[in-house]
Amino acid sequence: MNNIIQLLIYGLQLGSVYALVSLGYTMVYGIVRLINSAHGDYLMLGAYTAFYVSLLNGNNLILCLLGAMIASGLIAMLSDQLAFKPVREQPKFSSLVTALGVSLFIQNLSRALPFIGPIPKPFPTLITKKLYNILDITVSSTQILMIIIALILLFLLTYIVNNTKIGRAMRAVSLDRDASALMGVDINKTITITFFIGGFLAGAGGVFYGIMYPTIDVSIGSLLGNKAFIAAVIGGIGNLNGAMIGGILMGVIEIFATSINADIGFGVFYLILIIILIFKPAGLFGKLTNEKV
Amino acid sequence: MLEVNHLTVKYGAIRGVDDISFTVNKGEIVTLIGANGAGKTSTLRAISGLNKIAQGSSIKLNGEEIGNIAPHKIVEKGICHVPEGRRIFYTMSVRENLMMGNYIHGMSDFPKKLERVYSLFPRLKERDKQLGGTLSGGEQQMLAIARAMVTGGDMVLFDEPSMGLAPLIIRDIFSIIKELQCEGKTILLIEQNANMALSIADRAYVLENGRIVLSGPAAEVKADKQVQRSYLGA
Ligand SMILES: Nc1ncnc2c1ncn2[C@@H]1O[C@H](COP(=O)(O)OP(=O)(O)OP(=O)(O)O)[C@@H](O)[C@H]1O
Ligand SMILES: [Mg+2]
Numbered sequence: 001m002n003n004i005i006q007l008l009i010y011g012l013q014l015g016s017v018y019a020l021v022s023l024g025y026t027m028v029y030g031i032v033r034l035i036n037s038a039h040g041d042y043l044m045l046g047a048y049t050a051f052y053v054s055l056l057n058g059n060n061l062i063l064c065l066l067g068a069m070i071a072s073g074l075i076a077m078l079s080d081q082l083a084f085k086p087v088r089e090q091p092k093f094s095s096l097v098t099a100l101g102v103s104l105f106i107q108n109l110s111r112a113l114p115f116i117g118p119i120p121k122p123f124p125t126l127i128t129k130k131l132y133n134i135l136d137i138t139v140s141s142t143q144i145l146m147i148i149i150a151l152i153l154l155f156l157l158t159y160i161v162n163n164t165k166i167g168r169a170m171r172a173v174s175l176d177r178d179a180s181a182l183m184g185v186d187i188n189k190t191i192t193i194t195f196f197i198g199g200f201l202a203g204a205g206g207v208f209y210g211i212m213y214p215t216i217d218v219s220i221g222s223l224l225g226n227k228a229f230i231a232a233v234i235g236g237i238g239n240l241n242g243a244m245i246g247g248i249l250m251g252v253i254e255i256f257a258t259s260i261n262a263d264i265g266f267g268v269f270y271l272i273l274i275i276i277l278i279f280k281p282a283g284l285f286g287k288l289t290n291e292k293v
Numbered sequence: 294m295l296e297v298n299h300l301t302v303k304y305g306a307i308r309g310v311d312d313i314s315f316t317v318n319k320g321e322i323v324t325l326i327g328a329n330g331a332g333k334t335s336t337l338r339a340i341s342g343l344n345k346i347a348q349g350s351s352i353k354l355n356g357e358e359i360g361n362i363a364p365h366k367i368v369e370k371g372i373c374h375v376p377e378g379r380r381i382f383y384t385m386s387v388r389e390n391l392m393m394g395n396y397i398h399g400m401s402d403f404p405k406k407l408e409r410v411y412s413l414f415p416r417l418k419e420r421d422k423q424l425g426g427t428l429s430g431g432e433q434q435m436l437a438i439a440r441a442m443v444t445g446g447d448m449v450l451f452d453e454p455s456m457g458l459a460p461l462i463i464r465d466i467f468s469i470i471k472e473l474q475c476e477g478k479t480i481l482l483i484e485q486n487a488n489m490a491l492s493i494a495d496r497a498y499v500l501e502n503g504r505i506v507l508s509g510p511a512a513e514v515k516a517d518k519q520v521q522r523s524y525l526g527a
Contacts, residue, residue: 165396172382172393178343179380181364182373183444184397 015251016150020205021228022243024198030174030238038102040225046072046203054124061126069203076199120217123210236286294319301347302335309335311503322480324490327500333483341374342367373444377452379437383426394443410439487524491515
């Protein structure tokens with residue numbers, strides 16, 4: 001029993017990382033109907049930013065997080081402005097190919113850049129690990145901090161989307177671009193801000209990933225990105241709660257699966273994806289839209 | 294107030310609107326009538342910036358060219374558009390829809406505007422928290438109009454506000470349009486219900502296949518034999 005609770009906490013920790021990254025996929029999909037395969041690469045660059053922030057300023061978790069989040073957010077925004085905006089009015093296929101191009105570009109450029117390079121780097125220890133024993137269950141300070149920070153970020157995002165002007169504009173543009181424009185919403189600005197917020201959360205995901213698996217290289221984005229994308233699809237792509245719950249669910253499931261056999265972790269992702277797509281094609285919380293016109 | 298000259302809207306090789314010119318003077322209700330596919334919606338969408346206009350077209354608001362600026366900037370210049378098919382935000386509540394209408398304004402005046410549209414449409418007030426998508430068709434149309442009233446602007450474009458509504462509600466909606474005119478707003482109205490539209494309009498233009506085939510004071514257009522046969526079912 002204790003063992004199960006322990007795994008559950010570990011699963012929540014990993015799941016909160018997936019949730020942070022899934023949200024970016026789902027938000028960008030919601031607003032521009034684009035599966036942005038470059039999303040994972042934003043978080044990779046965020047993780048490297050944290051690496052250098054810690055090199056310059058010591059192992060300060062908050063500074064590293066902020067640095068990574070802002071860097072990932074800005075890169076996401078820049079990729080929207082430079083790559084996606086010019087093909088916005090083109091058929092969807094153009095954006096999809098553009099996203100693949102952006103992803104390849106970021107990864108290969110990073111490999112060539114002297115301060116990133118092809119060789120993996122050790123990620124700094126940003127949280128001093130202390131172990132606490134509560135009722136025979138051991139939890140670490142890392143787990144507690146990560147879960148709390150992730151929850152704060154998820155709460156903040158939900159609040160922004162549901163209760164602020166920009167959040168309403170984001171939802172409106174997702175629902176009906178023309179009608180939003182007629183309300184005076186600047187569509188391009190709103191889309192760019194959505195990219196920023198998605199990247200911002202992914203940056204936190206990148207740092208947390210580095211904390212859990214302390215070696216980073218240029219491909220961590222694709223790996224984590226893939227899993228987070230599947231989590232977003234399982235939750236119902238375009239649905240924020242779906243992405244959060246999907247992410248956390250997949251984290252927990254992965255940890256339990258790995259505890260049974262270390263090799264089946266990733267396989268389980270695809271297995272669940274296939275099962276969900278068969279029985280609920282729109283994901284757990286997605287709706288196959290059926291609206292009155 | 295609004296001056297449209299040589300407006301052409303192309304969809305690939307098709308000309309949805311083909312070189313039309315018309316004006317709407319301050320304080321007028323002008324109606325565009327025409328059969329399905331005549332180019333009415335395309336014209337309104339061009340005015341509010343949603344459709345690209347072809348070269349040589351010109352749209353002037355109070356003398357200022359607005360033909361090539363983004364829709365959100367046109368709203369700020371004072372044109373608001375109640376689009377064809379209502380286009381309310383389905384998964385937002387009635388109040389959130391109205392808050393979207395208020396997007397370009399600060400929140401300080403919002404309670405007053407809310408009170409005003411709720412007194413005009415008590416059905417919406419009762420449904421303040423209900424999701425837009427769960428409203429009936431008529432309620433959705435009221436919401437679309439209320440939302441545009443919150444947006445404000447001196448000129449209001451209506452694209453078939455009576456579509457799919459019961460006669461009683463149509464009467465209400467037309468009386469609201471008339472009321473907006475009394476408040477000093479300028480109105481460009483598109484209608485399938487040509488009879489109603491011609492009875493409240495000052496002037497009318499008849500569109501056919503993207504071209505204007507007839508124009509004049511509403512009463513004259515209403516009396517035209519051809520119009521009576523084609524649009525008034527006489
Ligand atoms: N997005 C589009 N792509 C291609 N053709 C279009 C598009 N929108 C409109 N058209 C064409 O342009 C012409 C004018 O359409 P428009 O919607 O302006 O007509 P309308 O007068 O509003 O008709 P209705 O009374 O049925 O609403 C039609 O032939 C239509 O098929
Ligand atoms: Mg139309």
